[in-house]
Amino acid sequence: xxxxxxxxxxxxxxxxxPPAVQLVGIVKRFPGVVANRDVNLRVAPATIHAIVGENGAxxxxxxxxxxxxxxxxxxxxxVAGEQVSFKSPNDxxxxxxxxxxxxxxxxxNLTVIExxxxxxxxxxxxxxxxxxxxxxxxxxxxxxxxxxxxAVDPDVLVETLGVGQRQRVEILKVLFRGATTxxxxxxxxxxxxQEVDELFANLRDLKREGITILFISHxxxxxxxxxxDITVIRAGATVATAKPADVTTKELAELMVGSELPSPETRxxxxxxxxxxxxxxxxxxxIGLRPTLDGISFDIHRGEIVGIAGIEGNGQTELIAAIxxxxxxxxxxxxxxxxDITAWPTRRRREAGIGYVPxxxxxxxxxxxxxxxxxxxxxxxxxPPNVKGPWIDRAGARxxxxxxxxxxxxxxxxxxVRAEALSGGNQQKLIIGRELMAEPQVxxxxxxxxGVDVGAQAAIWEQLKEARRNGLATLLISADLEELIGLSxxxxxxxxxxxxxxxxxxxxxxxxxxxHMTGSNRREDA
Amino acid sequence: xxxxxxxALAAPVLAIAFAMVVSAIMLALTDYSAGDVFHxxxxxxxxxxxxxxxxxRAAPYYxxxxxxxxxxxxxxxxxxxxxxxxxxxxxxxxxxxxVELPAPLHVLFTFAxxxxxxxxxxxxxxxxxxxxxxxxxISSIMLNATALGVGAFFIQRWLRAPASESPVLGxxxxxxxxxxxxxxxxxxxVGIDVxxxxxxxxxxxxxxxxxxxxxxxxxxxxxxFDLRATGSNAEAAAASGVNAKRMIITAMLLSGxxxxxxxxxxxxxxxxxxxxxxxxxxxxxxxxAIALLGRNNPVGIAFAALLWAFMDAVQTPLSxxxxxxxxxxxxxxxxxxxxxxxxxxxxxxxxxxxxxxLRREVTAGGAGLPPADPxxxxxxxxxxxxx
Numbered sequence: 001x002x003x004x005x006x007x008x009x010x011x012x013x014x015x016x017x018p019p020a021v022q023l024v025g026i027v028k029r030f031p032g033v034v035a036n037r038d039v040n041l042r043v044a045p046a047t048i049h050a051i052v053g054e055n056g057a058x059x060x061x062x063x064x065x066x067x068x069x070x071x072x073x074x075x076x077x078x079v080a081g082e083q084v085s086f087k088s089p090n091d092x093x094x095x096x097x098x099x100x101x102x103x104x105x106x107x108x109n110l111t112v113i114e115x116x117x118x119x120x121x122x123x124x125x126x127x128x129x130x131x132x133x134x135x136x137x138x139x140x141x142x143x144x145x146x147x148x149x150x151a152v153d154p155d156v157l158v159e160t161l162g163v164g165q166r167q168r169v170e171i172l173k174v175l176f177r178g179a180t181t182x183x184x185x186x187x188x189x190x191x192x193x194q195e196v197d198e199l200f201a202n203l204r205d206l207k208r209e210g211i212t213i214l215f216i217s218h219x220x221x222x223x224x225x226x227x228x229d230i231t232v233i234r235a236g237a238t239v240a241t242a243k244p245a246d247v248t249t250k251e252l253a254e255l256m257v258g259s260e261l262p263s264p265e266t267r268x269x270x271x272x273x274x275x276x277x278x279x280x281x282x283x284x285x286x287i288g289l290r291p292t293l294d295g296i297s298f299d300i301h302r303g304e305i306v307g308i309a310g311i312e313g314n315g316q317t318e319l320i321a322a323i324x325x326x327x328x329x330x331x332x333x334x335x336x337x338x339x340d341i342t343a344w345p346t347r348r349r350r351e352a353g354i355g356y357v358p359x360x361x362x363x364x365x366x367x368x369x370x371x372x373x374x375x376x377x378x379x380x381x382x383x384p385p386n387v388k389g390p391w392i393d394r395a396g397a398r399x400x401x402x403x404x405x406x407x408x409x410x411x412x413x414x415x416x417v418r419a420e421a422l423s424g425g426n427q428q429k430l431i432i433g434r435e436l437m438a439e440p441q442v443x444x445x446x447x448x449x450x451g452v453d454v455g456a457q458a459a460i461w462e463q464l465k466e467a468r469r470n471g472l473a474t475l476l477i478s479a480d481l482e483e484l485i486g487l488s489x490x491x492x493x494x495x496x497x498x499x500x501x502x503x504x505x506x507x508x509x510x511x512x513x514x515x516h517m518t519g520s521n522r523r524e525d526a
Numbered sequence: 527x528x529x530x531x532x533x534a535l536a537a538p539v540l541a542i543a544f545a546m547v548v549s550a551i552m553l554a555l556t557d558y559s560a561g562d563v564f565h566x567x568x569x570x571x572x573x574x575x576x577x578x579x580x581x582x583r584a585a586p587y588y589x590x591x592x593x594x595x596x597x598x599x600x601x602x603x604x605x606x607x608x609x610x611x612x613x614x615x616x617x618x619x620x621x622x623x624x625v626e627l628p629a630p631l632h633v634l635f636t637f638a639x640x641x642x643x644x645x646x647x648x649x650x651x652x653x654x655x656x657x658x659x660x661x662x663x664i665s666s667i668m669l670n671a672t673a674l675g676v677g678a679f680f681i682q683r684w685l686r687a688p689a690s691e692s693p694v695l696g697x698x699x700x701x702x703x704x705x706x707x708x709x710x711x712x713x714x715x716v717g718i719d720v721x722x723x724x725x726x727x728x729x730x731x732x733x734x735x736x737x738x739x740x741x742x743x744x745x746x747x748x749x750x751f752d753l754r755a756t757g758s759n760a761e762a763a764a765a766s767g768v769n770a771k772r773m774i775i776t777a778m779l780l781s782g783x784x785x786x787x788x789x790x791x792x793x794x795x796x797x798x799x800x801x802x803x804x805x806x807x808x809x810x811x812x813x814x815a816i817a818l819l820g821r822n823n824p825v826g827i828a829f830a831a832l833l834w835a836f837m838d839a840v841q842t843p844l845s846x847x848x849x850x851x852x853x854x855x856x857x858x859x860x861x862x863x864x865x866x867x868x869x870x871x872x873x874x875x876x877x878x879x880x881x882x883x884l885r886r887e888v889t890a891g892g893a894g895l896p897p898a899d900p901x902x903x904x905x906x907x908x909x910x911x912x913x
Binding site for chain 1: 749751752759
């Protein structure tokens with residue numbers, strides 16, 4: 001019925017049941033920023049409704065408002081036709097709205113039952129009402145599981161469950177509290193493609209049973225595959241609604257961004273046969289535990305980008321730490337050019353030309369309370385232009401910072417602003433600029449465009465490609481499969497600390513990658 | 527720029543004002559006249575003798591503040607300054623009394639011994655922290671108690687002057703060449719007249735040198751950058767190549783070395799020897815308050831030390847006027863407590879101003895601005911200074 005429209009959705013002319021959830025004219029301001037400026041949302045009961053938008057478009061704020069974690073400054077919320085005002089998530093739960101967070105909130109050392117009832121324990125009848133009625137809880141969980149197709153063994157410890165099953169527990173937890181409307185925040189971010197399919201099957205079962213589902217995503221293929229209605233949010237306002245049948249991913253993306261989409265594509269090969277970084281047989285293990293790195297070997301050549309695909313927590317962090325010298329190795333060697341750097345301390349490695357863009361810029365790349373020019377020094381405090389002898393060269397560092405701001409389009413009023421005042425994208429551009437301007441031999445780029453907006457993403461991709469043309473050897477670690485396939489010359493899949501596959505990005509598909517990432521196609525000789 | 531300075535001054539000024547108000551209330555409750563007390567503080571407090579006392583007392587406070595601040599800049603809490611300076615003063619005095627050297631060398635030698643001893647005592651919590659993960663707060667505070675025992679043991683056993691020389695338990699007397707001169711002569715020569723009864727101790731110059739060294743080391747040197755980076759974000763610093771263990775150890779040693787100089791004012795000055803009374807107790811703990819008050823800033827610490835010393839010094843005119851001198855200790859305490867709160871309040875206000883400054887810029891950039899995480903400036907507009 002409704003085709004993509006640039007107007008906020010008019011109250012749809014569907015008669016009968018009132019919308020499960022309706023938001024009208026929601027405005028939410030934070031100091032200095034309007035997170036939501038005009039959000040209108042109408043979710044029909046027993047449908048799957050997707051909310052799509054870029055990072056920072058205001059999706060999360062919207063969800064927090066809907067879940068009672070934040071109060072809107074203006075606008076109204078109605079649930080099943082009745083206007084409500086939530087003061088806390090408890091109010092939202094009482095109104096039948098439940099939230100499944102992107103990062104699971106489960107206690108590993110408790111069983112599924114315990115996790116589900118936590119904070120909402122059914123009590124035994126008087127006088128034993130100080131005891132949890134585990135039997136009743138178990139019965140109810142099994143019932144819910146059967147009804148909605150979310151079967152999970154209620155008595156196993158959560159730590160033994162995989163990601164997909166943990167998500168089911170999260171969903172059960174919300175249903176257990178009587179939710180009839182589920183909010184799922186980026187539910188597929190942590191899943192591999194196969195698990196995504198299962199999740200969507202579950203969601204359809206839930207819908208059939210009358211549950212309304214709101215899910216937030218920026219993965220458009222999934223949105224088109226799974227949802228009944230789509231609302232696009234851009235710069236804090238709902239800008240369009242659509243039916244999946246009526247739009248393509250490209251159209252959706254353009255609605256999200258408001259312009260044409262960039263792509264990470266990099267084809268013409270610049271790979272040489274000169275090895276810049278070589279790791280051989282890297283192993284890290286603690287006694288009694290599964291090794292976190294197990295015999296990892298690869299070379300990166302001058303002008304080459306080697307992509308590492310893998311579900312987070314399969315050894316990527318340790319691999320980076322091993323190359324940077326931040327962790328002790330049990331086995332293996334690291335060579336930079338023709339030097340064995342295995343025993344070198346981190347500083348010497350960085351001085352020798354290893355650049356580093358960490359995955360978590362706030363934790364590993366920035367001094368948030370320091371000005372930009374001091375942040376420019378970080379990681380390069382051993383030589384020009386930042387240092388003269390034992391002293392910091394303020395003039396040199398400031399000059400270099402100004403160059404970075406200009407060349408890498410860091411949007412900032414000046415270089416004395418504290419790093420925390422910049423937006424994520426601009427912080428990231430500063431970091432990329434700082435690392436590339438130092439002209440490293442080898443660059444470790446971990447999730448270089450995570451959490452940055454599309455404009456900054458395109459700029460960062462362009463910079464990485466240009467550096468590759470100029471001979472930089474790059475190790476790219478990313479969770480964004482499109483980015484990996486688009487930028488890499490060669491793809492390695494890492495699973496449980498081992499390289500389990502090597503793929504040619506020209507032929508690799510996200511599905512194939514996903515299979516390797518879950519370890520279902522393990523390569524023997526890796 | 528002016529605005530930034532105003533903001534920096536706002537917190538301590540607010541705190542002091544608040545402390546004065548509370549003190550006035552306390553005085554009123556105890557039937558004293560706040561007017562009389564403040565009258566004495568603001569008149570006699572500023573007479574020349576009292577100001578000399580203030581400066582003399584401020585010097586060890588300053589060095590103590592710097593010693594603590596070196597740790598603070600790296601998120602290390604060297605609460606063991608107290609023990610470090612006492613042991614350092616004892617051994618430095620004993621060493622100074624045991625050697626014969628020409629005057630400037632003798633003084634420098636004594637300083638060196640003091641710094642070495644302070645650093646050595648600080649090395650215990652440093653090594654424990656770096657290699658065993660022991661909290662430096664726990665180990666250094668326990669070492670304060672240990673330092674007292676160790677000092678007493680050494681002085682009883684080996685370092686005491688024979689009873690025939692002095693009935694008071696202490697080291698031998700430091701010869702003239704190892705003592706710090708007064709500055710009265712120099713000041714007199716440049717036309718500043720200081721009453722003969724009060725000495726302007728040249729130890730003040732030691733504090734000044736420590737301050738300059740602290741500034742250059744922490745704010746201008748590579749080492750200082752590493753140290754501040756570690757304090758601000760240890761993980762990012764490690765990724766940038768800073769060796770965390772080495773930083774913990776060196777920062778603690780530097781803090782201890784600075785601490786070593788705290789107790790020498792009297793030992794190398796009027797008393798000319800170490801006794802239980804020639805070294806004031808508590809300077810190390812006061813240093814914590816002063817570093818907090820001065821926000822670890824070399825100039826800020828100087829003001830804090832002077833303020834603290836002034837409130838000490840004004841006790842004499844207060845008791846001469848039969849007014850409760852304890853009121854200044856109350857003011858010191860309240861100032862520290864309220865300054866912590868005031869800094870936080872001012873920090874929030876200035877952060878808000880910075881944001882709204884950036885926001886003005888953003889909104890000026892037009893309506894089609896890209897989406898932004900809160901709080902984030904996105905416009906590339908004209909240069910707008912942050913608050």
